[in-house]
Amino acid sequence: MAYTLVTGEDFGTLALKSLREAFEQARKFPLVVLPTGNTPKELYLRIRQQGLGGEEFQYLNLDQYHGIKFSDPRSYPLEIKKEVLDPLGIGLRPDFIFDAEAPPDQECCKIETAIEKDGGIDICVLGIGENGHIGFNEPYSDFKDRSRLVRLAASTRKANAKFCDPHGGVPQNALTLGLRTIFEARKIILLTNKPDITAKALHGRVWSNIPASILQRHPDVTVVATPRVAAALRLAA
Numbered sequence: 001m002a003y004t005l006v007t008g009e010d011f012g013t014l015a016l017k018s019l020r021e022a023f024e025q026a027r028k029f030p031l032v033v034l035p036t037g038n039t040p041k042e043l044y045l046r047i048r049q050q051g052l053g054g055e056e057f058q059y060l061n062l063d064q065y066h067g068i069k070f071s072d073p074r075s076y077p078l079e080i081k082k083e084v085l086d087p088l089g090i091g092l093r094p095d096f097i098f099d100a101e102a103p104p105d106q107e108c109c110k111i112e113t114a115i116e117k118d119g120g121i122d123i124c125v126l127g128i129g130e131n132g133h134i135g136f137n138e139p140y141s142d143f144k145d146r147s148r149l150v151r152l153a154a155s156t157r158k159a160n161a162k163f164c165d166p167h168g169g170v171p172q173n174a175l176t177l178g179l180r181t182i183f184e185a186r187k188i189i190l191l192t193n194k195p196d197i198t199a200k201a202l203h204g205r206v207w208s209n210i211p212a213s214i215l216q217r218h219p220d221v222t223v224v225a226t227p228r229v230a231a232a233l234r235l236a237a
């Protein structure tokens, strides 16, 4: 597969460089997806320290636990607001955020319509779950899926318990951009510190058991990998 591998010791700086390059190639005021979790934290630190080169963009929510308020401490778009958008002075638009308290079908339709009206996703930054999920597209998600309500895998709920347990636990369900929605992004940047699953996803069989394996079919993927992940990828190639 033809992804671009970026690796080295300073993960945050490399990720920032990749994101800046993506901005240079994107249209003005691009539509940008940003993930939550531990992996992107070093990128967000570098963004706060160095900015993004003065670029304005429209933030699009990747995923959100179902049934919680935007202001809940477990809220993913709230985390992005605090870590990235507020420091850069960038506002949120409700059309591009899952309202996890509203009827799920209505919200998913709202998000898909907003993406289409805006002209599609320009840059989709992703992390990867230990079971190969991207966003909250768990194993056996269909590659044709659009945004929808999903039931979280037990392993995902376990992995996310450390963030959620002090605030009422990990919800059972979540809203997520679908695999098809993500796949249609013009540019994908995968941030990863997980050697085994990343090698499997990018060099193993392309199938719905490993949702991230869909990335093998995408024409423009940059993988920002820790040195351990890069070694695993070279071995698997």
Ligand code: GLP
Binding pocket: 035, 036, 037, 038, 039, 040, 062, 063, 126, 127, 128, 129, 130, 134, 135, 136, 156, 160
């Ligand atoms: C979470 C999120 C994903 C994220 C992934 C990896 O469940 N839904 O968007 O990329 O798991 O998280 P981490 O970077 O903390 O390993």
